[in-house]
Amino acid sequence: LLRRRRSKASSGGKNRPPPSPPAIPVIGHLHLLQKPLHASLARLAARHGPVLSLRLGSRAAVVVSSAAGARECFTEHDVAFATRPRFPALELATFGGATLSTCPYGPYWRDLRRVATVHLLSARRVGLMTLPASGAVAAGARGAARRLHRAAAAAPGGAARVELKRRLFDLILGALMEAVAGTRTSRDEADADTSPEAREFKETLDAMAPLVGAANTWDYFPVLRWLDVFGVKRKIMAAVRRRDAFLQRLIDAERRRMDEDECSGRESEKESMIAVLLSLQKSEPEIYTDTVIMSLCSSMFSAGTETTATAAEWAMSLLLNHPEVLKRAQAEIDASVGTSRLLSAADVPGLGYLQCVVTEALRLYPAVPLLVPHESAADCAVGGHHVPRGTMLLVNAYAIHRDPAAWADPAAFRPERFEAGGAAGATEAALMIPFGMGRRKCPGESLALRTLGLVLGTLIHCFDWDTVGGAEVDMAEGAGGLMLPRAAPLEAMCRPRRAMLGVLQKL
Numbered sequence: 074l075l076r077r078r079r080s081k082a083s084s085g086g087k088n089r090p091p092p093s094p095p096a097i098p099v100i101g102h103l104h105l106l107q108k109p110l111h112a113s114l115a116r117l118a119a120r121h122g123p124v125l126s127l128r129l130g131s132r133a134a135v136v137v138s139s140a141a142g143a144r145e146c147f148t149e150h151d152v153a154f155a156t157r158p159r160f161p162a163l164e165l166a167t168f169g170g171a172t173l174s175t176c177p178y179g180p181y182w183r184d185l186r187r188v189a190t191v192h193l194l195s196a197r198r199v200g201l202m203t204l205p206a207s208g209a210v211a212a213g214a215r216g217a218a219r220r221l222h223r224a225a226a227a228a229p230g231g232a233a234r235v236e237l238k239r240r241l242f243d244l245i246l247g248a249l250m251e252a253v254a255g256t257r258t259s260r261d262e263a264d265a266d267t268s269p270e271a272r273e274f275k276e277t278l279d280a281m282a283p284l285v286g287a288a289n290t291w292d293y294f295p296v297l298r299w300l301d302v303f304g305v306k307r308k309i310m311a312a313v314r315r316r317d318a319f320l321q322r323l324i325d326a327e328r329r330r331m332d333e334d335e336c337s338g339r340e341s342e343k344e345s346m347i348a349v350l351l352s353l354q355k356s357e358p359e360i361y362t363d364t365v366i367m368s369l370c371s372s373m374f375s376a377g378t379e380t381t382a383t384a385a386e387w388a389m390s391l392l393l394n395h396p397e398v399l400k401r402a403q404a405e406i407d408a409s410v411g412t413s414r415l416l417s418a419a420d421v422p423g424l425g426y427l428q429c430v431v432t433e434a435l436r437l438y439p440a441v442p443l444l445v446p447h448e449s450a451a452d453c454a455v456g457g458h459h460v461p462r463g464t465m466l467l468v469n470a471y472a473i474h475r476d477p478a479a480w481a482d483p484a485a486f487r488p489e490r491f492e493a494g495g496a497a498g499a500t501e502a503a504l505m506i507p508f509g510m511g512r513r514k515c516p517g518e519s520l521a522l523r524t525l526g527l528v529l530g531t532l533i534h535c536f537d538w539d540t541v542g543g544a545e546v547d548m549a550e551g552a553g554g555l556m557l558p559r560a561a562p563l564e565a566m567c568r569p570r571r572a573m574l575g576v577l578q579k580l
């Protein structure tokens with residue numbers, strides 16, 4: 074004991090574990106956690122400090138809720154924290170934990186990450202999706218404006234009550250489905266926000282999500298996995314088979330199309346992500362198997378759709394409750410783009426205030442509030458506390474973005490704080506990490522920001538928006554696993570702007 078105490082003293086406290094609330098046998102600290110999880114963890118951090126340790130059933134976790142702690146984890150210890158914890162329930166739905174977001178750090182992750190950043194989400198590819206009018210996101214935003222205009226024209230008084238959550242989700246899933254699998258034709262035929270393919274895929278995800286959620290308890294109490302009393306595993310496997318069959322059909326269709334193009338010597342005008350991956354498969358078939366292609370496509374949908382749609386929905390909620398901000402963003406677009414054409418992605422970099430709106434919305438409501446869990450692959454020290462190998466790391470971006478020591482009036486929606494490139498009223502300690510930080514940072518950030526700018530800009534430019542019945546939008550947060558959903562789906566009243574009628578009628 075004496076030896077241990079002496080070595081602790083000589084290490085300057087670095088061997089001390091982070092502070093921890095009293096735990097209960099077997100369940101550890103699980104009883105202290107309520108939904109939404111980020112709020113519960115912020116309350117514990119206020120009581121026990123910005124670096125605290127928890128035991129979640131059989132799993133050890135450390136929760137970091139300060140900018141300084143997050144910086145330390147993702148700079149000094151970035152490699153140590155670059156791997157992911159294994160969640161048996163999630164593994165069933167993610168190709169055995171082999172998707173880009175879930176796989177352990179190592180050569181396999183590096184390969185997938187390189188393909189994603191160099192081939193699928195590169196600046197060139199994001200440009201192709203957003204810049205030309207035929208790009209998947211640009212066409213999606215235009216189609217949504219056309220359909221909203223029609224809905225308003227058919228509504229009494231010329232203003233339609235629209236469920237923005239569904240429309241935003243469909244728009245973004247439709248655009249991603251087109252970018253991944255080249256499904257434009259089928260979407261155009263249906264003139265809907267999504268193609269039939271996107272709808273079918275969504276059905277498979279909807280079937281899987283609650284099952285994986287229900288099986289989450291396995292991750293903390295492994296014994297439950299072996300019992301599988303309610304047959305959850307069997308049901309997850311059935312949903313997984315349906316999803317994989319669907320993804321395989323998309324791959325086969327692209328393969329057939331590419332073969333036909335090759336035979337006829339036709340140049341394909343726009344390559345889908347699957348086509349890019351199939352070209353890589355030709356040169357390195359042992360690496361780019363159909364399963365790897367499926368897992369990459371699945372990563373794009375699961376990591377890119379709900380996140381971007383949720384961020385857009387929160388941004389619209391904030392704008393509806395702050396009509397003065399909405400008017401200012403609209404005036405900026407009118408002054409820069411005019412009212413004789415639609416906004417394009419090329420206009421977005423010149424719309425400084427609109428970008429501040431997006432940033433401020435991501436600060437207040439980061440779509441992934443605790444980032445994606447990391448795990449330490451080696452012992453390290455965070456905030457002077459010892460974190461052993463194999464500890465799950467949760468970084469509370471939500472709490473960091475609202476830290477009163479770092480941000481002036483942190484709960485207020487004030488896009489101006491980001492004007493002139495800075496964060497006015499924020500101290501050196503302020504840190505924005507809606508997309509994470511370090512080597513596992515989101516590779517879809519630039520696609521997400523372009524999409525948000527283009528979609529929100531189009532909605533603001535073409536329509537006047539109002540809350541339903543003039544009541545304030547309720548900003549209550551729902552419980553959403555890793556995500557930060559609204560408690561109630563956002564609905565709003567949408568009326569085409571008189572100045573934009575000429576443009577809308579031609580869509």
Ligand code: HEM
Pocket residue numbers: 173174175186189194372373374376377378380381384439440441444445446507508509510512513514515516517518520521
């Ligand atoms: C507003 C929209 C988005 C937000 C807020 C967001 C946020 C995040 C966050 C917080 C992470 C985890 C970072 C970490 O591990 O610490 C992440 C990872 C990831 N994101 Fe995004 N994301 C968005 C959009 C997208 C899009 C559009 C795509 C692709 C189409 C995408 C693909 C991914 C992938 C593949 C990962 C896993 C990266 C890895 O583990 O190496 N995300 N994202």
